[in-house]
Structure formats: structure tokens, C-alpha cells
Amino acid sequence: xxTKVSIALLAAFALLSSPLLAAPLRIAVFVPGVRAGNxxxxxxxxxxxxxxxxxxxxxxxxxxxGFNQAEWEEKLTSLVASGxxxxxxxxxxxxxxxxxxxxxxxxxxxxxxxxxxxxxNPRIHTVLYNQTxxxxxxxxxxxxxxxxxxxxxxxxxxxxxxxxxxYPVMDKIIAPGFERGxxxxxxxxxVDMRVLGNFYDASKxxxxxxxxxxxxxxxxxxxxxxxxxxxxxASTAAGTYAVVFDGDDFARAPKAIxxxxxxxxxxxxxxxxxxxxxxxxPYGKAEVVSMKDGYIEFLDKDPAYLAxxxxxxxxxxxxxxxxxxxxxxxxxxxxx
Amino acid sequence: xEGLRKGGFGSHLASLAAALLASVGAAxxxxxxxxxxxxxxxxxxxxxxxxxxxYFGNMLGAASGLALAGLAAQFAFSARTxxxxxxxQLYLGAIAATAxxxxxxxxxxxxxxxxxxxxxxAAGALLGALSGFLRRRLGVDELLSSFLLSxxxxxxxxxxxxxxxxxxxxxxxxxxxVPEGLRFARLxxxxxxxTAALLALAALAAAWFILGRTRFGFELRLSGxxxxxxxxxGIDAGRYAAASLAISGALNGLAGAAxxxxxxxxxxxxxxxxxxxxxxxxxxxxxxxxxxxxxAALFFAYLDAGAKAVMIGADVTSEIVxxxxxxxxxxxxxxxxxxxxxRRAAARAGRAAGxxx
Amino acid sequence: xxxxxxxxxxxxxxxxxxxxxxxASLGGLLAELSGLLNIALEGLILIGAFAAAAAAGASRSLxxxxxxxxxxxxxxxxxxxxxxxxxxxxxxxxxxxxxxLASGLAVLLSSRxxxxxxxxxxxxxxxxxxxxxxxAKLPILGELLFGQDALSYGSWLAAFLAWLLVAKSPLGLRLxxxxxxxxxxxxxxxxxxxxxxxxxxxxxxxxxxxxxxxSLRLSAYVPGISSGRGWIALVAIYLGGRRPLGVLAACFxxxxxxxxxxxxxxxxxxxxxxxxxxxxxxxxxxxxAGAGARRxxxxx
Numbered sequence: 001x002x003t004k005v006s007i008a009l010l011a012a013f014a015l016l017s018s019p020l021l022a023a024p025l026r027i028a029v030f031v032p033g034v035r036a037g038n039x040x041x042x043x044x045x046x047x048x049x050x051x052x053x054x055x056x057x058x059x060x061x062x063x064x065x066g067f068n069q070a071e072w073e074e075k076l077t078s079l080v081a082s083g084x085x086x087x088x089x090x091x092x093x094x095x096x097x098x099x100x101x102x103x104x105x106x107x108x109x110x111x112x113x114x115x116x117x118x119x120x121n122p123r124i125h126t127v128l129y130n131q132t133x134x135x136x137x138x139x140x141x142x143x144x145x146x147x148x149x150x151x152x153x154x155x156x157x158x159x160x161x162x163x164x165x166x167y168p169v170m171d172k173i174i175a176p177g178f179e180r181g182x183x184x185x186x187x188x189x190x191v192d193m194r195v196l197g198n199f200y201d202a203s204k205x206x207x208x209x210x211x212x213x214x215x216x217x218x219x220x221x222x223x224x225x226x227x228x229x230x231x232x233x234a235s236t237a238a239g240t241y242a243v244v245f246d247g248d249d250f251a252r253a254p255k256a257i258x259x260x261x262x263x264x265x266x267x268x269x270x271x272x273x274x275x276x277x278x279x280x281x282p283y284g285k286a287e288v289v290s291m292k293d294g295y296i297e298f299l300d301k302d303p304a305y306l307a308x309x310x311x312x313x314x315x316x317x318x319x320x321x322x323x324x325x326x327x328x329x330x331x332x333x334x335x336x
Numbered sequence: 337x338e339g340l341r342k343g344g345f346g347s348h349l350a351s352l353a354a355a356l357l358a359s360v361g362a363a364x365x366x367x368x369x370x371x372x373x374x375x376x377x378x379x380x381x382x383x384x385x386x387x388x389x390x391y392f393g394n395m396l397g398a399a400s401g402l403a404l405a406g407l408a409a410q411f412a413f414s415a416r417t418x419x420x421x422x423x424x425q426l427y428l429g430a431i432a433a434t435a436x437x438x439x440x441x442x443x444x445x446x447x448x449x450x451x452x453x454x455x456x457x458a459a460g461a462l463l464g465a466l467s468g469f470l471r472r473r474l475g476v477d478e479l480l481s482s483f484l485l486s487x488x489x490x491x492x493x494x495x496x497x498x499x500x501x502x503x504x505x506x507x508x509x510x511x512x513x514v515p516e517g518l519r520f521a522r523l524x525x526x527x528x529x530x531t532a533a534l535l536a537l538a539a540l541a542a543a544w545f546i547l548g549r550t551r552f553g554f555e556l557r558l559s560g561x562x563x564x565x566x567x568x569x570g571i572d573a574g575r576y577a578a579a580s581l582a583i584s585g586a587l588n589g590l591a592g593a594a595x596x597x598x599x600x601x602x603x604x605x606x607x608x609x610x611x612x613x614x615x616x617x618x619x620x621x622x623x624x625x626x627x628x629x630x631x632a633a634l635f636f637a638y639l640d641a642g643a644k645a646v647m648i649g650a651d652v653t654s655e656i657v658x659x660x661x662x663x664x665x666x667x668x669x670x671x672x673x674x675x676x677x678x679r680r681a682a683a684r685a686g687r688a689a690g691x692x693x
Numbered sequence: 694x695x696x697x698x699x700x701x702x703x704x705x706x707x708x709x710x711x712x713x714x715x716x717a718s719l720g721g722l723l724a725e726l727s728g729l730l731n732i733a734l735e736g737l738i739l740i741g742a743f744a745a746a747a748a749a750g751a752s753r754s755l756x757x758x759x760x761x762x763x764x765x766x767x768x769x770x771x772x773x774x775x776x777x778x779x780x781x782x783x784x785x786x787x788x789x790x791x792x793x794l795a796s797g798l799a800v801l802l803s804s805r806x807x808x809x810x811x812x813x814x815x816x817x818x819x820x821x822x823x824x825x826x827x828x829a830k831l832p833i834l835g836e837l838l839f840g841q842d843a844l845s846y847g848s849w850l851a852a853f854l855a856w857l858l859v860a861k862s863p864l865g866l867r868l869x870x871x872x873x874x875x876x877x878x879x880x881x882x883x884x885x886x887x888x889x890x891x892x893x894x895x896x897x898x899x900x901x902x903x904x905x906x907x908s909l910r911l912s913a914y915v916p917g918i919s920s921g922r923g924w925i926a927l928v929a930i931y932l933g934g935r936r937p938l939g940v941l942a943a944c945f946x947x948x949x950x951x952x953x954x955x956x957x958x959x960x961x962x963x964x965x966x967x968x969x970x971x972x973x974x975x976x977x978x979x980x981x982a983g984a985g986a987r988r989x990x991x992x993x
Contacts, residue, residue, distance in 0.1 A: 036809060211956050
């Protein structure tokens with residue numbers, strides 16, 4: 001009887017005090033690129049910052065590694081070697097393999113890799129977004145728009161897709177997902193895919209967008225970093241449309257942007273670092289998050305969305321989202 | 337004439353030292369203005385590269401690549417040609433070396449390494465020679481043709497790395513790693529310093545000997561300095577100009593190949609971006625002497641290593657580091673290169689006058 | 694070419710894309726003629742773009758933006774000029790340094806003034822265009838000649854003025870003498886260095902307008918907005934045979950090659966990397982063909 005009571009008391013105490021028990025951590029964030037102009041990296045840093053701010057005694061070091069991917073290994077090694085960090089947070093499909101390699105020299109180091117996938121390494125926890133869903137939803141919206149009665153839409157069933165460059169996640173997951181979404185609306189829709197060649201030349205992006213618009217594209221999906229701005233400007237000027245990936249860009253072109261399918265990277269980073277502070281990251285496990293978990297969201301409340309997309313089409317989008325969330329429409333993400 | 341050059345080298349070192357002092361002052365001010373942990377940042381910037389064996393090794397590894405790229409630029413300068421194609425020559429040289437090594441078996445050892453380096457040099461030489469040919473046969477300015485060719489071929493390199501050579505198992509845009517047996521031995525693992533550094537030293541010594549002590553080198557420099565006089569001496573100046581471009585290209589290719597076998601082990605998209613330009617800066621700081629390339633390359637590598645150390649250890653962002661580097665560039669070059677500038681201006685005036693005639 | 698309408702569109706886009714190249718290239722040409730290789734065009738364009746967008750955003754005035762862009766670039770050019778002319782710095786390294794300084798400064802200023810290192814979007818009035826819709830619909834040259842904005846026509850005017858200055862005025866003669874025969878100029882009691890400094894400042898002015906062109910058309914500043922245009926402008930100086938009208942032709946050639954590459958992406962199945970390389974290759978081919986033709990005609 002007494003033991004039972006004391007166990008119950010202990011349990012209650014543990015439950016109540018767990019936030020207090022959370023040991024402070026020394027955390028480093030490795031940004032493989034630069035934070036500015038990148039919704040994903042910026043979100044990661046903001047999420048970790050918030051979690052660290054709520055944990056007295058914890059510290060945070062944010063390190064931007066720049067665009068040359070060949071230098072990341074050296075820089076990650078230097079960062080890990082320099083600080084005795086308890087947890088290193090990073091984000092990018094190519095980072096888990098790099099963390100595994102660097103981890104061999106630093107067996108005590110623990111890693112959290114968002115937006116990537118690697119199972120079975122006891123030092124690394126990864127979380128992958130189901131970007132097939134993200135691409136599909138965005139494609140479905142673009143498909144509805146190009147075939148729909150929007151004032152800026154033409155008769156051509158043609159949708160533009162401007163990417164910064166080809167990379168594995170783009171070619172294996174995002175582009176196929178986008179195309180599947182388009183074809184689900186109408187198998188006759190064509191994709192005009194073009195490449196900007198970098199993530200920043202917004203002027204050239206505007207030129208390319210105008211060229212696509214002249215070729216009959218009335219909706220464009222840009223995934224080219226700051227280059228997106230050029231597509232928004234060209235679409236606004238021409239009275240055509242853009243659909244948006246990753247970030248909430250409505251305010252940047254409220255007349256042209258039909259919808260944004262965003263990743264809540266800040267929420268994910270916050271939740272995961274909170275879990276780490278509470279001592280509970282499942283290292284070795286690779287998790288996949290999707291619309292159902294709330295980390296991928298189709299923004300359907302913005303005034304620009306309500307103004308630009310007619311109600312019947314909005315109903316179709318709502319239906320699609322609920323079918324995906326309920327699991328009726330299962331879109332699995334291929335492994336990386 | 338030799339004496340004159342030696343004197344130039346001495347005053348060169350003196351002005352480099354003065355510039356270093358001035359850059360300390362500039363960094364001091366900027367870090368004071370923009371860093372919240374001033375003392376720490378200052379210490380890291382200047383002493384960081386010596387903080388541990390890893391940083392130190394990386395600095396020396398970077399310096400060996402810079403020395404080779406600097407030598408490439410300098411070889412062209414010594415014949416008064418301008419090779420602005422370093423970026424593409426380096427990148428394609430690296431890719432050619434990677435492709436060659438991937439096709440070779442692990443056991444090919446020393447011979448395999450030699451083949452890899454030869455493939456890289458050959459690719460670079462081919463590009464350099466094309467600019468040389470266009471200059472000699474058609475009078476196309478090599479400054480233009482090398483830049484345009486290189487800018488176009490960087491994209492071809494991107495295509496090769498992320499297309500035919502792409503490692504299917506990687507999420508990076510990269511080729512697979514070359515076999516273990518074909519890599520240069522690391523001297524200070526896990527840092528990037530490898531026996532490729534010895535290769536760079538050997539190349540500097542060889543260039544010093546060839547340019548300064550052989551008939552070929554003498555005629556090459558003479559044909560650049562005074563084409564009219566060279567012609568009078570029976571030297572075909574045009575051929576030397578073309579040769580200098582081919583050799584410059586080959587050295588860039590060699591630098592790329594050495595980076596693959598020594599540091600990176602695989603060709604990643606854009607991995608060498610910027611090195612061709614920095615090589616030109618290294619060559620200009622070094623002036624005309626191949627041996628001066630060594631301190632010049634070390635200096636540039638030191639600046640970069642300091643920048644990396646301060647970014648990791650203190651709350652200093654890359655922009656401040658960039659501004660400090662820019663100021664150091666200004667200071668290092670100011671007054672240090674009097675003679676070279678004057679000679680180049682004279683060469684240009686001569687060329688312009690010739691072109692009008 | 695799918696239709697003449699497409700061709701007109703490509704040429705029109707090339708006319709617009711040419712403007713920033715032309716401003717920068719004309720400025721660089723003056724420096725080159727005076728005897729200084731201005732490697733810093735890229736950085737000068739960048740700082741001009743930043744200043745123009747910031748000032749136009751704050752004042753809601755295009756003219757203020759243009760003036761601020763020109764002033765900022767001219768200031769940086771003055772630093773470059775003083776370093777090379779007074780400090781005897783090597784023009785190449787000083788140019789690289791100016792480029793580094795420009796991108797560093799733009800970011801530092803951006804984070805100090807706006808709290809971000811990324812995209813800066815401004816509410817800037819749109820650039821006035823020629824309203825000749827019927828003429829712009831003419832085949833082939835319609836859009837190029839009649840469908841441009843004020844900055845495009847301004848760049849043509851700049852080329853004309855540069856031609857007047859370089860080829861027709863005594864001032865231009867002395868400017869060229871500073872480059873090709875500084876001793877003769879000095880013998881006349883004129884300082885070659887003064888002409889060089891003036892030329893450097895003018896190249897700053899040109900790059901400021903080029904940068905303003907980029908950011909005012911976007912009504913935004915994006916880090917890296919110059920995106921290699923300074924280097925292209927540098928090449929155009931030589932491709933154009935160091936003559937203002939040749940530079941005009943070279944800039945147009947490059948812009949047209951780029952415009953065609955953009956257009957071709959829509960239907961060519963070639964890998965994107967090759968299409969991105971196309972402008973450089975086409976320019977090189979034009980350069981080689983031009984040189985070959987000159988050889989054949991026995992000039993040179």
C-alpha cells in the first residue's frame with residue numbers, strides 16, 4: 001500500500017515537474033545555405049529560437065554555411081568540433097548523410113535533421129515532409145485555375161513551373177507530385193517547366209515568366225528562392241496567376257497569388273527541440289509528417305485566396321484537403 | 337635584370353607586411369563596430385587558424401589549391417596574356433580527373449593518380465589552348481574568349497556532375513567518390529591537407545626553374561615583354577602567347593584534379609566556384625615570381641580560415657567578414673604592385689597602338 | 694520560331710534586358726578607353742540597385758531612386774578610382790575588392806535599415822512606357838521599337854551620348870589619349886589621371902543607372918540582383934570593339950541570345966544547363982565569326 005502511494009506520488013511529481021526537470025541544452029543550428037529569403041531555413045531558426053527562449057539555461061548558436069555544398073562537410077565538422085553542443089539541428093534532404101559521416105568522428109554528438117530522411121543511425125533523428133502531398137495540392141489548385149473561369153485564365157490548358165535548378169527531391173518528389181495534382185483535374189493539362197539556374201536572379205525570373213505567359217501559361221509555380229519575386233511581379237503585371245510553395249507569400253502579390261501550400265517548419269522545429277529538451281527525441285527513427293499532422297497546410301483563409309478563387313473551386317480545394325487529411329486520398333512519399 | 341626583380345620582391349614583402357598591419361587595424365575597427373564580443377572575435381579572426389590542427393590543416397590545404405590556381409594565372413601573365421577562364425578550366429579539370437579515376441580500378445595506385453592528374457591537366461590545357469588558338473589564328477582577344485568559354489563550360493560541368501556522373505545514392509549533386517587507393521594521403525586528418533600540397537610545391541619549383549632558368553622560359557617572358565624585340569631575335573611571339581595560355585589552362589586543370597584527389601574526393605556541383613578568380617588575385621599579389629606565390633597563397637588562405645573561425649566561434653556574420661576581406665584586398669594591393677601596373681599599362685598601350693595601325 | 698509574334702516578343706524582351714547591360718557597359722567603356730580596366734562593374738551595379746530601390750521606396754519617386762542609385766555607385770567608383778589612381782592599387786584586385794565591399798555593404802545596410810538580409814519589396818511607381826500599342830503590334834520590330842519603357846529608351850540615348858562624347862568631341866579625344874598615349878597628354882599639360890578619375894566616376898554613374906534599372910523594374914531589391922551582368926557588360930566592351938555603338942550592338946546580341954534561350958526553354962528538350970550556357974556560347978561564336986570575317990576581308 002505504502003509503496004503504491006509513493007509510486008503514485010513519484011509519478012505525479014514527475015509529471016508535474018517534467019518541464020522543470022528538462023535539462024538545459026547547448027544547441028547549434030547549421031543552416032546549409034543562408035537564412036534570408038528561405039522560408040524553410042528561416043522557419044527552422046525561428047522555431048529553435050522560440051524553444052530555446054523558453055528553456056532557461058539553454059544556449060543557441062546559429063551558423064550559416066553558405067551556398068557551396070562542397071564546403072558543408074568541413075564547416076559542419078568545424079562547428080561540431082568547436083562547441084561541445086548537445087544537439088545539432090539542421091534541415092535539408094542531403095544533411096542526414098553528412099551528419100552520419102561527421103558523427104563517426106564525434107560519437108557523442110546528437111543530430112536533428114528536418115526535411116530529410118535516414119533511419120537506423122542511433123545519433124540522428126530525421127523528419128521528412130510528405131512533399132508529394134504538398135506538390136499534389138499545389139498542382140490541383142493550379143489545374144483548377146487554368147481550366148476554371150478565372151478572369152486571368154486563358155483557354156490553353158498550360159501551367160508554368162519555374163525551378164531554380166534540378167535536384168533529387170525536386171525531380172523525384174515535388175515535380176511528380178505537382179504533375180499528379182494537375183492531371184487529377186484534367187489529364188490534358190501541360191506543364192511548361194523552365195530552369196532559372198540560380199536562386200536569386202529575380203530579373204531573369206521575370207523574363208522567363210513573361211516568356212511562359214506569352215507561351216500560354218496562365219498559372220505559374222515558382223520554386224526559385226528570391227527569384228520568385230520576379231514571377232510575382234510579371235504575373236501581377238500580366239493579370240495572370242501564381243501558386244506558391246513553402247511560404248505564405250500572399251502579401252507580396254495579393255492580386256496574382258491564388259494559394260500557398262506551406263510547411264510549418266517553425267512549428268516542427270519548435271516541437272522537436274521541445275521534445276529534445278524534455279529528453280525525448282527518438283534517435284535512430286525517421287519520421288514522416290504530412291497534412292494530417294498540421295505541418296503541411298494549404299492556406300485557405302487569406303483574403304487574397306477568398307477574392308481570387310471562385311467559391312465552387314474553393315469548395316473543391318476544401319474537399320481535396322479533407323480527403324487527404326482523412327486518409328481517403330493516400331499520397332505516399334517515395335523514399336529518398 | 338635579375339637583381340631588379342629580387343629587389344622588387346623584397347620591397348614587395350615589406351609592403352605586404354605594412355598591408356597586414358593596416359588590415360589588422362581595419363578588422364579591429366569593423367569587428368569593434370559590428371560584433372558584440374569584440375575581443376573574442378578579433379582573437380578568432382587572427383589566431384583562429386592556429387587554434388587547432390584541423391583549422392590549421394584546412395588552411396594549408398586551401399593554400400595549396402590557391403598556389404596552383406595562382407601559378408596558372410601567373411604563367412599567363414609572364415607572357416603578358418590574360419587568362420580569365422580559370423573557373424571553367426579548374427572545374428572541368430576536376431571533373432575530367434574524377435571521371436578518369438572512377439573508370440580506373442582501386443589497385444592502379446600511383447599510376448592511377450598520375451592518370452587522374454593528367455586527365456585534369458589535359459582538359460584544362462585543351463580549353464586554354466583553344467583560347468590560344470583563337471588569339472593566334474583569328475586575333476580574338478584571349479581575355480574575352482577564355483571568359484566566355486569558361487562561363488559556358490561551367491554549365492557543361494554542372495550538367496556532367498548532376499547528369500551522367502551523378503551519384504544515384506546521394507542527395508547532393510555530386511559524382512561518386514573516387515576509389516580510396518587513388519586519393520592523396522591526408523597529412524593531418526581529418527583536415528583537407530594532403531600530399532597534394534607537395535605537388536603544389538613541386539609545381540611552383542618547376543615553374544620557377546622553367547621561367548627563370550630555361551631558354552623556353554626566357555623566350556616566353558621576352559615575347560610577352562617586348563614582342564617586337566622578340567621577333568627581331570627570331571622568336572615567334574604568337575606561339576609563345578598561345579603556349580602560355582595552354583600551360584595556364586593545364587595548371588588550372590591540375591589544380592582542379594589535385595583538389596579532387598586530395599581534398600574533396602568527388603566532384604560536387606560548383607565546388608570550385610570562385611577559386612579561378614582568387615587565383616588571379618593571388619598571382620597579382622605575388623607579382624612575377626613563382627616562389628612568391630607561396631606566401632601569397634598562404635595569406636589568402638589565412639584570411640579565409642580566419643573568417644571561417646570567427647564565424648563559428650563568435651557572433652560575426654559572413655558579410656562583415658566579406659567587408660574586412662575587401663578592405664584587406666585594397667590595402668594589400670595598394671602601392672604593392674606599382675611596377676606590374678605600369679608594365680601592363682605599357683603593354684596595353686602598345687597593343688592598342690598596334691591594333692589601330 | 695513559331696511565329697512572327699513570338700519573334701517580336703523575344704526582340705522586345707531583349708530590348709528591355711539590354712538596358713542595364715548597356716548602361717553598365719558604356720560606363721565601363723569610358724574607363725577602359727581612359728586606361729583602366731574596371732572589374733568592379735558587378736559590385737557597382739549591385740550597390741546602385743540597392744540604393745535606387747531603397748530611395749525610390751522611401752520617396753515613392755522614380756527620379757529620386759535613379760539619382761540615389763547613380764550617386765551610390767559613383768561614390769563606390771570614386772573609392773575604387775582613388776585606390777587605383779592615388780593608392781596605385783592593382784586595378785584587378787581593387788576591382789574584386791570593390792565587388793566584395795559592395796555585396797557586404799548592401800547586406801549590412803539592409804539588415805541595419807530593414808532588419809532583413811533577404812528580399813526587400815517596395816511600393817514604387819511603375820516605370821512609364823511608350824503608349825503606342827498599335828505600333829508595338831507591328832511584326833518583328835514592333836515591340837523592340839515601340840513597346841519599351843523609359844529606361845530602355847534612356848539606354849539608347851546614353852549610347853548616343855557616349856558616341857558623341859567619344860567619337861565627336863575634343864573631350865573624348867583627350868579621354869582616349871589618357872589611355873592610349875598618356876605621355877602625349879601630359880606633354881600638353883593635361884593630367885591623364887584626372888581624365889581617368891572622371892571616366893571611373895562616369896562608369897559609376899552608368900552602373901548606378903544599370904542597377905536602378907534592375908531594382909526599379911522589379912520594385913524590389915534581391916541580394917545578388919546583379920547576377921553576373923557586370924561581367925557580361927565587361928565582355929560587351931571588347932566584343933563591341935571598344936566603340937559605343939559596337940557596345941550597343943554587343944549588349945543587344947547578348948540580351949537577344951539570353952531572350953532566345955529563355956524562349957527556347959519552353960519547347961526545346963535539351964538539358965537546362967546547355968540552354969543556360971547558350972548566351973555565352975552564342976556570344977563567343979559571334980566573336981569568333983566576327984574575327985574570322987575581318988581576317989577574310991584582310992583588315993586588321
